[in-house]
Amino acid sequence: MSTIDMSIVQRAKRGDRAAFAALVDFYYARSLRFAVHMLGNGQDAEEAVQDTFVRVHGALHRYDEFDRFESWLFRILANRCRTMMGREARRSRVLVYGDLPQDRGTPPDVDAIVWREEIQTALAALPAAQREAFLLRHVEGLEYEEMGRVTGAGVSALKMRVKRACEFLRLRLAEVERA
């Protein structure tokens, strides 16, 4: 997993607008991926990520460079996702105008779409804390100590969450494969 050049973070912290834009560019896709998996809704995820970067900008002067920037960013993002999960769930999966992908010539791979859907369904069925721990560990590649800084939970609790999430996903998706 690539990490950002810290000189960009330092310049952004000093108020360099171009550096902040570069920072947003660098982390936007990963942040959106995490938020989409946590919230299960593209629009909510977009909103959470936009809010996160506005908050990051407002709090950059407080960022302690002994902390890994990625952990710090994901702490803010995970908090935004938790806040949004507290709201009434909006599960619409309709794409609004302007979001439609351009490559319409590719024939659909139905098996891949079904597999992706089953993963999303299983992921959504996980308790939020387990989903968060699983995504941070296996998808975002954070170490358990970093995950502790992101979530505020202890390492042993996080290991247990990830283990249970894996067991649940394995059980659910093995059934799908057998079907």
Added chain:
Amino acid sequence: MHDINEHGDELIGRIVSELRTLPPVPADATARVLARVDAARESERPGRFSRRLIISLPAAIGYALAATLAGFMIRGAVPRRPEPTVAQVPNPPVAESLGGGTKIVPASANRRALQEAPVKVQFVLDAPRAKSVMVVGDFNAWDGSRTPLERDSTTGVWSALVDVHPGRHVYAFLVDGKTWTLDPRAPRTKDLDYGTQQSVLMVGLP
């Protein structure tokens, strides 16, 4: 990257591999963040405005005009995402002044033309397992072959842009050529002649 098989096996590896796919990022994502940052900065400046107002009234008036203009520009730069609806108007007509007030009308149109002018409406149906989806309604003579929706290969969402005249319309989706499907996000009504359920679409005058 750590070993994804720490708790898993080949199956967990495949799940993780799928979940690591990065989503497409909207082209204006960073610009929207920057616009919001600028808007937040602007909103944090009332103190400076007050001091200048006390020092010089003309300067304050100029400042207020500039702030208003800046606020307008910021609002204009931040795209407002509409709530997801089945029928959306992607190309709003040009605004021009009509008589006593400003009304939104197509450029160079008179009132009659306005009432007759079709509006582009987007129909969307989330049906990833469908093989074909058509929209049928009173705007296309309930023709089950005239208006196909196109499938997005990534999401399985079907959509089509259709010219619809202003007014109330009823419609439904025809999935795989045989399954009558109502729009889950639109109001419903019963057809008085046949008793079938239909979705309702209201296309307003611009």
